[in-house]
Amino acid sequence: MYVTTDEDLPELIQKLENCEILAVDTEFVREKTYFHRLGLIQIGGDGVYGAVDPISVKNLEPLLELLKRRDKIKVFHAGKQDLEILFRLTGEVVQPIFDTQVAASMIGWGAQISFAKIVKKVTGKTINKSETYTDWCRRPLRQSQIDYALDDVRYLLPVYHKLVKQLDKLNRMDWVGEEHRELADSANFELPDPQKVYLKVKNFRTLKPRNLAVLRELAAWREEQAMQRNCLAKSIIRDEPLLEIARNLPRSRKEIADIRGVNSREISSNGDAILDLIKKGMSISEDQFPTLPESSHYSTGRGVEELLAAFVQIRSEVLKIEPHMLADRKMIHSFVEFHEKKADLEQHPLFHGWRKGLIGSDLHLLLEGERGLSISPNGKVQLIQSPANNKSSKES
Numbered sequence: 001m002y003v004t005t006d007e008d009l010p011e012l013i014q015k016l017e018n019c020e021i022l023a024v025d026t027e028f029v030r031e032k033t034y035f036h037r038l039g040l041i042q043i044g045g046d047g048v049y050g051a052v053d054p055i056s057v058k059n060l061e062p063l064l065e066l067l068k069r070r071d072k073i074k075v076f077h078a079g080k081q082d083l084e085i086l087f088r089l090t091g092e093v094v095q096p097i098f099d100t101q102v103a104a105s106m107i108g109w110g111a112q113i114s115f116a117k118i119v120k121k122v123t124g125k126t127i128n129k130s131e132t133y134t135d136w137c138r139r140p141l142r143q144s145q146i147d148y149a150l151d152d153v154r155y156l157l158p159v160y161h162k163l164v165k166q167l168d169k170l171n172r173m174d175w176v177g178e179e180h181r182e183l184a185d186s187a188n189f190e191l192p193d194p195q196k197v198y199l200k201v202k203n204f205r206t207l208k209p210r211n212l213a214v215l216r217e218l219a220a221w222r223e224e225q226a227m228q229r230n231c232l233a234k235s236i237i238r239d240e241p242l243l244e245i246a247r248n249l250p251r252s253r254k255e256i257a258d259i260r261g262v263n264s265r266e267i268s269s270n271g272d273a274i275l276d277l278i279k280k281g282m283s284i285s286e287d288q289f290p291t292l293p294e295s296s297h298y299s300t301g302r303g304v305e306e307l308l309a310a311f312v313q314i315r316s317e318v319l320k321i322e323p324h325m326l327a328d329r330k331m332i333h334s335f336v337e338f339h340e341k342k343a344d345l346e347q348h349p350l351f352h353g354w355r356k357g358l359i360g361s362d363l364h365l366l367l368e369g370e371r372g373l374s375i376s377p378n379g380k381v382q383l384i385q386s387p388a389n390n391k392s393s394k395e396s
Contacts, residue, residue, distance in 0.1 A: 006058055009060075015048045021075060027039045034227055038137075040053060077100045079099050079183070102183070109121065130144075214281030244261075301336075
């Protein structure tokens with residue numbers, strides 16, 4: 001069902017009213033815009049599938065109200081961007097949710113498995129992916145494009161039911177539930193604070209405090225402009241020339257133009273605004289200078305992270321779960337940093353929920369020297385009590 005009018009939408013919603021589980025997907029374009037340009041919203045359940053055209057349908061409220069209902073599970077595949085789009089439309093995170101990509105990684109089906117591969121694995125069918133690069137905001141849509149979009153929800157529910165069966169068998173539904181709660185945290189979808197985006201500008205640490213205050217004003221203005229114009233921030237002024245403006249502090253439009261990489265049209269339209277922002281940053285008192293966060297370039301001991309990563313790999317093979325779901329390298333790095341700086345490990349993700357018992361506690365024992373790794377007679381790497389610990393036990 002392809003819905004293109006406000007009058008047809010209630011008919012689709014009525015057919016889905018009693019569905020306890022809804023398959024949901026969106027089609028969008030975002031290469032050159034700040035926000036997603038939404039082209040389609042697909043939804044289905046109990047044999048009913050619809051593609052709603054948000055460009056033609058002006059009142060999406062009946063659909064959004066259905067998606068906001070807490071008595072219906074919304075199933076996505078790799079749904080973070082879908083959730084962000086729906087968050088912008090509804091003002092809240094749709095819940096409860098189930099992400100088939102997340103669930104698949106929990107049972108060893110592959111890291112970030114594609115929808116086509118997971119459908120093939122569950123149903124044996126090969127779905128058409130020829131419309132991957134469609135401009136979903138261009139009208140009219142061909143029937144082949146609509147069919148392609150509907151397949152993304154038509155096969156979601158068979159995949160969902162298979163995954164739930166496997167997760168129940170392995171007693172891992174609670175694990176997936178924890179991951180879904182994190183995914184559905186509204187903080188994931190909130191707009192960035194313009195006053196903090198200067199921290200993402202390349203090489204911002206090379207500036208002196210006063211110049212950094214100027215960069216903060218410039219970066220905040222650029223971010224707000226990007227939101228208002230619905231364009232990429234870098235299309236206004238890229239990081240490199242923005243940093244040079246803050247470093248050189250130009251006093252006229254001509255001096256701004258002398259900085260390579262600043263668009264002449266931007267100078268013509270907003271040169272005075274940029275000069276005012278420089279003055280504003282220069283007038284800030286020293287006690288209001290930006291406070292630099294601690295550098296993330298923390299170096300752990302040689303071989304420590306590699307040892308822990310090896311154990312994660314071993315444990316993941318035993319559990320038949322993707323290693324990055326247990327602990328990716330970024331998580332391992334921060335865990336070692338927490339340990340070496342004697343920070344509160346209870347605040348670390350590896351000491352939360354299901355990860356603590358499965359991997360976090362053992363990684364901690366490895367770091368403390370209370371456990372070690374050994375190769376067993378059958379050639380498998382195993383966790384053992386450290387020799388030093390054994391010696392102290394015998395002496396006592």
